Amino acid sequence: MATPITARRSLPLLTTEQISGLKKELADTIEYRKSGLSLNHIIGCPLDCGYCVRHLFDNFELKTPRALMSDEAAVDLLTSHSYFQPHITPIQIFNRATDPMLPVVKPHTFNVLRLLDERGLTNHVLVITRWRVDAEDCAILNSFTNIKLTVLVTHSGISDPRIEPVDSRIAATSLRTLYDNSERYRTILYWRPIVPGLNDSDADIDRALELSKHAHATVFTGLFFRDEIAAYYASHDIPLPYDETARRKIMPEISERRILERFHRSTDSEAPYGALFRKTSCAVTYAHGEADYNGHYGIRELCDICPMSQLAICKAAWVKPDLDTVTSQARLLGATSDPVITDRAVIVEGLNEPPRYWLQHTHGYQVHDAAKPHHHRRHGRADIGWREAKEEQ
Amino acid sequence: MNTPIHIAITGTHSTGKTVLMRRAEMELRATGLRVARVHGLGKRAAALGLPKMQRHTATSTEWVIAAGIADELAHTTDSDVVLTDRAPIDAIAYYTAALEFRGEPSKPSTTERLEQLVASQAPRYELLLATQLDPAEPVVATHDYDPRYRHLVDRHIHDWLFKTASTYQLVTNTDDSRDQAIALIKRRVAFYENSAPYNDPQL
Ligand code: SF4
Numbered sequence: 001m002a003t004p005i006t007a008r009r010s011l012p013l014l015t016t017e018q019i020s021g022l023k024k025e026l027a028d029t030i031e032y033r034k035s036g037l038s039l040n041h042i043i044g045c046p047l048d049c050g051y052c053v054r055h056l057f058d059n060f061e062l063k064t065p066r067a068l069m070s071d072e073a074a075v076d077l078l079t080s081h082s083y084f085q086p087h088i089t090p091i092q093i094f095n096r097a098t099d100p101m102l103p104v105v106k107p108h109t110f111n112v113l114r115l116l117d118e119r120g121l122t123n124h125v126l127v128i129t130r131w132r133v134d135a136e137d138c139a140i141l142n143s144f145t146n147i148k149l150t151v152l153v154t155h156s157g158i159s160d161p162r163i164e165p166v167d168s169r170i171a172a173t174s175l176r177t178l179y180d181n182s183e184r185y186r187t188i189l190y191w192r193p194i195v196p197g198l199n200d201s202d203a204d205i206d207r208a209l210e211l212s213k214h215a216h217a218t219v220f221t222g223l224f225f226r227d228e229i230a231a232y233y234a235s236h237d238i239p240l241p242y243d244e245t246a247r248r249k250i251m252p253e254i255s256e257r258r259i260l261e262r263f264h265r266s267t268d269s270e271a272p273y274g275a276l277f278r279k280t281s282c283a284v285t286y287a288h289g290e291a292d293y294n295g296h297y298g299i300r301e302l303c304d305i306c307p308m309s310q311l312a313i314c315k316a317a318w319v320k321p322d323l324d325t326v327t328s329q330a331r332l333l334g335a336t337s338d339p340v341i342t343d344r345a346v347i348v349e350g351l352n353e354p355p356r357y358w359l360q361h362t363h364g365y366q367v368h369d370a371a372k373p374h375h376h377r378r379h380g381r382a383d384i385g386w387r388e389a390k391e392e393q
Numbered sequence: 394m395n396t397p398i399h400i401a402i403t404g405t406h407s408t409g410k411t412v413l414m415r416r417a418e419m420e421l422r423a424t425g426l427r428v429a430r431v432h433g434l435g436k437r438a439a440a441l442g443l444p445k446m447q448r449h450t451a452t453s454t455e456w457v458i459a460a461g462i463a464d465e466l467a468h469t470t471d472s473d474v475v476l477t478d479r480a481p482i483d484a485i486a487y488y489t490a491a492l493e494f495r496g497e498p499s500k501p502s503t504t505e506r507l508e509q510l511v512a513s514q515a516p517r518y519e520l521l522l523a524t525q526l527d528p529a530e531p532v533v534a535t536h537d538y539d540p541r542y543r544h545l546v547d548r549h550i551h552d553w554l555f556k557t558a559s560t561y562q563l564v565t566n567t568d569d570s571r572d573q574a575i576a577l578i579k580r581r582v583a584f585y586e587n588s589a590p591y592n593d594p595q596l
Pocket of ligand 1: 279282283285286291292295296297298302303304306307310311314315
């Protein structure tokens with residue numbers, strides 16, 4: 001074993017001046033995202049993934065992790081956030097600007113988990129990594145008694161080192177270690193981004209199927225592809241997987257069909273696709289034996305691959321919220337008209353994502369923006385990849 | 394001020410040098426170190442209109458060596474580790490291989506001067522890695538690609554390493570060998586970091 005290089009180093013705090021030079025979204029430590037309230041007080045990641053969300057923050061060049069504040073201050077900020085609800089709001093740690101398991105970040109990840117756990121909070125906490133996790137780390141991850149912890153391991157299987165310079169064996173080994181050592185936490189294969197033509201061959205799908213046996217659940221999603229990422233691809237002479245970019249994740253239908261066919265287990269009527277999910281929160285909640293906190297059950301076509309036992313749990317928990325309660329909450333949050341509740345979702349007007357997610361997590365019921373209608377069968381995903389199919393119809 | 398540790402890699406083209414150095418860079422940065430990777434001299438030389446590959450001349454070779462030295466020195470103050478993707482040895486090997494490829498005699502006084510320049514840089518490197526061409530590995534050919542030249546460069550690099558009795562870590566075309574190389578880089582940096590007087594410029 002090498003002598004730890006970090007022995008004499010601690011993570012430097014960025015100065016106020018340096019912080020003010022950052023793009024606003026990046027300097028904002030807390031952000032409400034669909035999978036939960038996300039805490040990001042450490043930024044900077046050396047893992048050069050070509051499709052990384054950091055491109056959206058002009059931060060791709062910030063490659064050595066740096067802290068914006070102490071862990072204690074960050075946890076205070078999170079738990080006193082106006083959208084934070086103890087035992088309800090799902091939490092994510094370091095999920096957009098660094099990797100929580102980098103040697104220099106890891107002590108902070110564990111520290112934040114400990115601080116949350118010591119407050120007796122039973123919220124879901126999601127940690128997403130593609131880096132190394134060893135048995136000692138697992139022992140720490142098992143040690144928390146209150147929080148519901150899920151470690152998601154990102155594995156794309158992309159072999160082009162210009163796009164995926166991180167050796168995919170690292171994530172595969174971490175997943176196995178996490179699964180073998182899991183007692184209290186749960187671990188999930190986060191199979192993404194799936195890019196047609198790049199990592200959706202039969203061999204790629206087989207590999208994911210094999211890996212999924214070492215996880216409590218598996219999520220598959222497409223590439224998060226925006227203009228900045230496209231520009232990065234172009235500047236590195238990497239061929240573009242699509243000729244346009246989109247606001248939402250991309251998962252062309254043909255790719256999805258092939259994946260489902262391969263995962264299908266004709267003799268298992270209880271779980272015909274095993275523990276395979278389209279949505280992160282579905283996999284997380286399934287792994288903990290709970291109903292989906294995003295209320296995806298309302299979008300029933302998402303549930304056609306879900307294990308029967310889980311369908312029953314979601315069905316039992318899925319209750320149409322009280323219209324008066326939702327109406328007064330929506331007004332308080334600043335909605336421009338009164339909400340409508342359908343069998344699928346609460347439809348609101350004039351609320352941006354954070355308040356919509358607050359409502360969604362509060363009620364375990366989908367909350368949609370009237371201005372952005374959801375297409376049947378393409379829930380939360382981009383139009384690209386479906387266009388051909390649509391034109392064929 | 395802390396002097397950065399210098400690590401370099403040598404080897405003919407398309408033998409996995411850049412991927413290996415990018416991985417080493419990620420591994421080291423993941424521990425909080427400031428890492429600079431010096432690369433891309435070929436592109437800059439071409440942008441200046443200098444000949445490259447099998448068309449290299451004494452002048453283009455000298456430019457590549459000198460620009461490489463300047464690039465490395467430029468990171469003296471902002472880095473803990475400097476990874477050089479193409480040690481100066483490459484420049485001399487690409488040059489002598491180009492002469493052999495073109496069937497041109499070398500001019501001893503010119504070659505000697507370039508060799509001295511390269512040799513003078515050797516002590517800077519705490520660790521030198523050398524990839525080896527794997528004839529079985531297919532190559533994605535570019536317009537400038539000539540398989541015979543690529544083999545010649547491989548031979549000239551390894552001849553030079555032998556001739557100068559260099560200490561280096563050989564990297565063959567296997568995952569095991571690459572993993573070992575990365576582990577060696579991490580060990581060497583850890584050793585250097587833990588023994589050198591440490592002054593964090595941020596403190
Ligand atoms: S039943 Fe539907 S909402 Fe619930 S976990 Fe399964 S897929 Fe998700």
